[in-house]
Amino acid sequence: MIDGIVFDKDGTLFDFRRSWGLWARMFLTGIARDAEHFARLAEAIGYLPEENSFRPDSPVIAATAPDIAEALAPHLPGRSVAQLTQAIDTAAASVAMAEAVPLVPLFTALRARGLRLGVATNDSEVPARAHLGRHGLTELVDFIAGWDSGYGAKPGPGMCAAFASQTGLDPARVIMVGDSLHDLDAGRAAGMRTIAVLTGIATAPDLAPHADAVLPDIGALPAWLDTLPG
Known part of the structure; x- marks a missing residue:
């Protein structure tokens, strides 16, 4: 029996390449001095501009904004990690995220099953809330946390444990859904x-x-839930 689901955000609710590829191109274009500098910045964060994708070890995939900032800082003398982190969060909050599947119908259907829903992301909380709000999800979830919400970052269990605690659910009856090993x-x-x-x-x-289980996307969750014993 499942009583709750906690979702990762990027790569799970939102298609990673289409969403964060756009962010990377826009953000790096804004801070690069020229094409050569853009290429060095892209290499530093594992962004592959020709494919609009990322290397598997890219900090953009599962790390935090300060981790991305630390990777960029050696190539941007005069800008601190704190300044870059703020710039990353500001740019992230405004980027147009591409839904992996239509999210409001899915979340509405999951809530109709009596499930409690949450989001636990290694993004910062402010841009995470901006993304969820823009896609009509804020009122459909019971919990939202980012790496800076006080529970630690993934792969630590803090955010997941906080979801279970705040909703009063047994963690053994909760699913964590994500696209990375950190999740x-x-x-x-x-x-x-x-x-x-x-x-x-x-x-x-x-x-x-x-x-x-491995599913193609979160749209397959209802069918998977239907296979579980009552």
């Missing part, structure tokens, strides 16, 4: 079941050993 490890560490989705950068072979 799945965080859910496992919190005592939750884990579902991997393929709307991020990681592949099914990467994720399958760490997940109870």
Whole structure:
């Protein structure tokens, strides 16, 4: 029996390449001095502009804004990690995110099943709330946390544990859904079941050993839930 679902945001609710590829191109264009500098900045964060994608080790995939800032800082003398973190968050809050599937109908259907829903992201909380609000999800979730919300970042279990605590749910009856090993490890560490989705950068072979199931996207969740014993 499942009583709640906590979702990662980027690569899970929103298609990673289409959403963060746009952010990377816009943000790096804004801070680069020229084409050569743009290429060095892109390399520093693992962005592949010709493919509008990212290397699997890119800090943009599962790390935090300060981690991205630290990767960029050596190539931007005179700008501190704190300044770059603020610039990253400001740019992220305004980027147009591409839904992995139509989110409001899905979340409405999940809530109709009596499920409590949450979002746990390594994005900062302010841009995360901006993204969720812009897509009509704020009133459909019971919990929103970013790396800076006081529970720590994934793969630590803090955000997942806080969701269970604040909703009064047994973690064993909660699913963590994400597109990266950080997400799945965080859910496992919190005592939750884990579902991997393929709307991020990681592949099914990467994720399958760490997940109870691998789905193409979160739109497949209702059918998967229907296979569980009552």
